[in-house]
Amino acid sequence: MCAFIGGGSRYLLGVVLPVTAGFPWATVLVNLLGSGLLAWLSHAERVTARWPSAVSVGLGVGGLGAFTTFSTFSLDLERLLNHQAWGVAGLYVGITLIGGLLLSWLGVWSARRWWAFPVEEES
Template identity: 65%
Template sequence: MANVLAILICGFLGGSLRYWLGEVIPTGAGFPWSLVLINLLGSGLLAWLSHARRLTAKWPEALTVGLGVGGVGAFTTFSTFSLTTVNLLEKQQWGLATAYLAVTVLGGLVCSTLGVWSARRWWGLPLVEP
């Protein structure tokens, strides 16, 4: 029950933060900057959380599940990412669609890698598992 409650609370916070960032970050030249930022931050944060949980058993499971599934799950926007890409393609904005895909996918991989490295460094472990 603690996990469900943590997901509920963190999901509310993650979804609210996603909405707020979407409102305050301008969309320049039709490029969905707020969604890119949200996806990149979410990629790094989810990687950090999942790796941190593997590195330490000190965190309560409800905290890790709540933040990961609830908070980051509600914060990130893969379904919105897909729909935004389709919308750009329907408008025949090939360059923007390609840039959006490249920045989001490659940036997400970079941010996930940084999240893993950051978690390992936090606990004083080598950046790469032996």
């Protein structure tokens, strides 16, 4: 179910944000959001500790795994390179990789800082 929602959300963003000026905005957006959310989910133990592990795995691997897309990134990049859109291709790679890393760091930071409340011990 999580994979269905993640993949469906990615598809809808692709419909809402079509490729404009040769730049695949929807793919960039889903990969950046997915990077930040997956990093947050994997470091928010104080929140996710109350969940069954299947929920975290379902959200991470199923939902966010289906939402993000390396294969579409690769296909978009291949198309840009075939059209010799070198600058756009370089910008696409840079935004995706550097932006993904920055949003991953932001996800880790927010999980550790904003969600750092104590987990109540069960009696």
